[in-house]
Amino acid sequence: MDHANLRAQFPTLEQTLDGYPLCYLDTAATSQKPKQVIEAMSSYYHKDNANVHRAAHQLSSRATTHYEAVRDQLKSFIKAQRREEIIFTHGTTESINMVAYGLTHKIKSGDMILIDTAAHHANIVPWQELAKRTGAVIKPIPLTEDCRLDIQAYDKLLEEKPAIVALCHVSNALGTQNPVDSLIAKAKAVGAITLIDGAQAIAHLDVDMQKINCDFYVFSGHKMYGPTGVGVLYGRFELLDTLTPMMTGGEMIKTVSFDSTEYNILPNRLEAGTPPIAEVIGLGEALSFLLSLPTAETAQREKELLNYLQQQLKNLGDITLYGAHEDNIGAVAFNLTGEHHQDVGILLDQQGIAVRCGHHCAMPLMQSLGIKGCCRASIGVYSNKEDIDRFIEALKSVKDMLLD
Amino acid sequence: MSQLAQPSTAAFLALSLDSEEILPLFENAGSWQERYRQIMLLGKKLPKLDEEFRVEQAQVRGCESNAWLYHNEIEGKHYFIADSDARIVKGLIALLLTACNGKSSDEIAAFNSDVYFDRLGLTGQLSPSRTNGLLAVLKAIKTSV
Numbered sequence: 059m060d061h062a063n064l065r066a067q068f069p070t071l072e073q074t075l076d077g078y079p080l081c082y083l084d085t086a087a088t089s090q091k092p093k094q095v096i097e098a099m100s101s102y103y104h105k106d107n108a109n110v111h112r113a114a115h116q117l118s119s120r121a122t123t124h125y126e127a128v129r130d131q132l133k134s135f136i137k138a139q140r141r142e143e144i145i146f147t148h149g150t151t152e153s154i155n156m157v158a159y160g161l162t163h164k165i166k167s168g169d170m171i172l173i174d175t176a177a178h179h180a181n182i183v184p185w186q187e188l189a190k191r192t193g194a195v196i197k198p199i200p201l202t203e204d205c206r207l208d209i210q211a212y213d214k215l216l217e218e219k220p221a222i223v224a225l226c227h228v229s230n231a232l233g234t235q236n237p238v239d240s241l242i243a244k245a246k247a248v249g250a251i252t253l254i255d256g257a258q259a260i261a262h263l264d265v266d267m268q269k270i271n272c273d274f275y276v277f278s279g280h281k282m283y284g285p286t287g288v289g290v291l292y293g294r295f296e297l298l299d300t301l302t303p304m305m306t307g308g309e310m311i312k313t314v315s316f317d318s319t320e321y322n323i324l325p326n327r328l329e330a331g332t333p334p335i336a337e338v339i340g341l342g343e344a345l346s347f348l349l350s351l352p353t354a355e356t357a358q359r360e361k362e363l364l365n366y367l368q369q370q371l372k373n374l375g376d377i378t379l380y381g382a383h384e385d386n387i388g389a390v391a392f393n394l395t396g397e398h399h400q401d402v403g404i405l406l407d408q409q410g411i412a413v414r415c416g417h418h419c420a421m422p423l424m425q426s427l428g429i430k431g432c433c434r435a436s437i438g439v440y441s442n443k444e445d446i447d448r449f450i451e452a453l454k455s456v457k458d459m460l461l462d
Numbered sequence: 463m464s465q466l467a468q469p470s471t472a473a474f475l476a477l478s479l480d481s482e483e484i485l486p487l488f489e490n491a492g493s494w495q496e497r498y499r500q501i502m503l504l505g506k507k508l509p510k511l512d513e514e515f516r517v518e519q520a521q522v523r524g525c526e527s528n529a530w531l532y533h534n535e536i537e538g539k540h541y542f543i544a545d546s547d548a549r550i551v552k553g554l555i556a557l558l559l560t561a562c563n564g565k566s567s568d569e570i571a572a573f574n575s576d577v578y579f580d581r582l583g584l585t586g587q588l589s590p591s592r593t594n595g596l597l598a599v600l601k602a603i604k605t606s607v
Contacts, residue, residue: 398547404550415526416526459495459498462499
């Protein structure tokens with residue numbers, strides 16, 4: 059597909075801000091949505107709106123068929139073994155909370171939970187809460203000076219036989235990538251339960267559950283060209299089946315009496331209440347959209363664009379880059395040397411450039427880098443070289459104003 | 463904030479932001495770049511708050527950057543000292559202080575920031591509702607009097 063045509067599928071990108079055309083470099087926070095996703099959700103509300111799994115009427119039947127078809131789509135998308143291994147949640151954060159809560163009965167006082175220093179808060183706080191409930195101990199896996207996970211330190215920590223290892227596939231703040239296949243193999247060798255936060259990876263990398271072989275993998279719809287309010291918890295069936303439901307009620311039950319309740323089987327057991335039906339349908343369209351792209355070509359294009367962005371930033375001078383490696387995914391973190399990230403963000407926004415500035419919900423990472431925050435420019439399938447050039451031009455003018 | 467260690471009364475009175483001098487610079491600015499330049503120059507007129515006063519209790523919540531605010535009432539007028547580690551926010555705070563420093567409670571209560579920022583040509587990007595934190599500083603000023 060011609061790239062201009064692909065970009066034209068994203069209506070939000072065709073607007074001006076304060077007289078400047080929008081330059082959207084905040085895809086890691088949330089991606090823009092193609093027309094087909096927006097239209098699929100609108101069509102559901104126009105024609106098929108009904109609750110799933112319950113009523114005997116045709117609308118409900120259509121909604122249920124569509125909703126469950128997306129589960130099958132996801133199963134094949136991430137190469138899960140069974141459709142019951144795909145649980146719809148409202149996002150990465152809920153997915154991790156469900157796992158951390160659901161494992162409570164498996165964790166005892168003194169157990170160790172290893173977490174990634176580059177993790178965002180959603181992959182830290184639920185584990186802290188689990189530790190509070192059980193008396194488990196949290197240990198962060200340190201980073202090397204160039205902001206990669208310190209493999210030597212990781213190996214050392216594994217000798218202490220952690221009960222849980224929670225990693226990110228790609229760091230949301232930095233775009234650095236973890237070698238998850240080998241990290242998971244090592245964790246499994248010492249008997250740890252493993253979870254990977256794939257929120258920043260799923261739209262960019264080939265994510266294969268059989269290859270990664272983790273117990274849990276979680277991601278959000280809105281970072282993969284789908285809607286907000288929907289996400290996925292993938293779990294290896296045997297382990298997923300032992301999670302205590304965090305939410306009870308609604309269709310997660312089989313029978314209820316005032317004496318006792320019998321829970322439903324997977325996946326319903328972990329999908330209490332009315333699910334985000336329109337959002338799941340939108341997510342299905344986002345998958346169709348992703349699958350319509352030439353995968354290898356798209357990945358190569360994104361890689362070249364990100365490397366170009368890293369290089370242009372380096373060339374600009376007076377820029378501090380954090381963990382910028384050639385194999386990073388989607389994002390680059392930087393500061394204009396000596397300047398506050400918020401000043402940079404405000405002056406970029408004034409020129410129609412949307413980037414994220416702050417701690418990126420990864421305060422421990424910022425602490426380990428010794429900074430209060432930074433700016434992050436991130437790209438998606440619709441990003442082009444012109445976006446990068448405009449961003450660099452704007453940043454040049456910001457630099458002139460601030461370093462004046 | 464009264465139980466906090468406070469900068470001296472002299473420090474509060476020393477802050478001079480003459481609105482007659484400052485406001486024309488904004489009103490006459492021809493471009494947004496020039497307005498931002500003036501904002502940052504104005505920020506430089508606010509003295510840097512000593513480390514000992516950059517404490518959590520004086521921090522204004524809701525700012526992406528750190529901002530600290532101190533208030534003192536001297537002979538029925540309100541005076542403020544503030545600082546931020548981001549330049550634009552600091553400049554914007556200076557603009558708020560220009561409007562509020564040395565004023566009575568009634569004057570501060572009646573202060574309409576929308577009208578003020580509109581007059582300065584800052585309605586778009588830099589109005590308090592769009593600038594993360596500025597609204598929080600304005601609220602802190604209004605509630606302290």
